[in-house]
Amino acid sequence: MITLINRFEVTGSTAEFERAFAATSAFFASRPGFVRHRLLRHLDRPGHYVNVADWEDETSFHQALRQKEFAAHRAALRALSDSDPELYTPLLERVSS
Template sequence: MVTFINRFTLTGPPDEFERLFEETSAFFRDRPGFLRHRLVRHTEQPAAYVNIADWADAESFRAAVAHPGFAPHAAALRTLATSEPHLYAPVLEREAAAADR
């Protein structure tokens, strides 16, 4: 598994960015190797978002972003935000004990 983390800084309206991101999310949902993602918004900097996406492997991620259908999504998002995308490999993961939930 690999994790894709993309930090966005908005240059356009948040509601439009979230709408376009939802469309991009729907595109990725159907790509082989996609597992899940979360889009989170900074609590004190409303123009800052982070997408955290898990993929089965780096090859699946690279194939998804190379797919011709992704280009329009990427172009649309670039009109509303700058981004810092990076791919990461997991090192450690821990969940809270059942009594702590």
């Protein structure tokens, strides 16, 4: 499994960003290898978001990015925000018992 951590700073309308992100979320959810994601909004800094997305493997993630349909999603998000995507591999997870 790999985890994408993508920080967004919205430069346009946050409502438009959230709509565009929801559409992008639906696109990714339909791709092979997608596991789950969460979009988090910062409590004290309006316009700051973090996407945490889990994928089965790096290949699946990159294949999703190469789909021609993703270009429109990428363009919509880039028009509304700056982002800093990074890939990580999980090392430790603990849940409440």
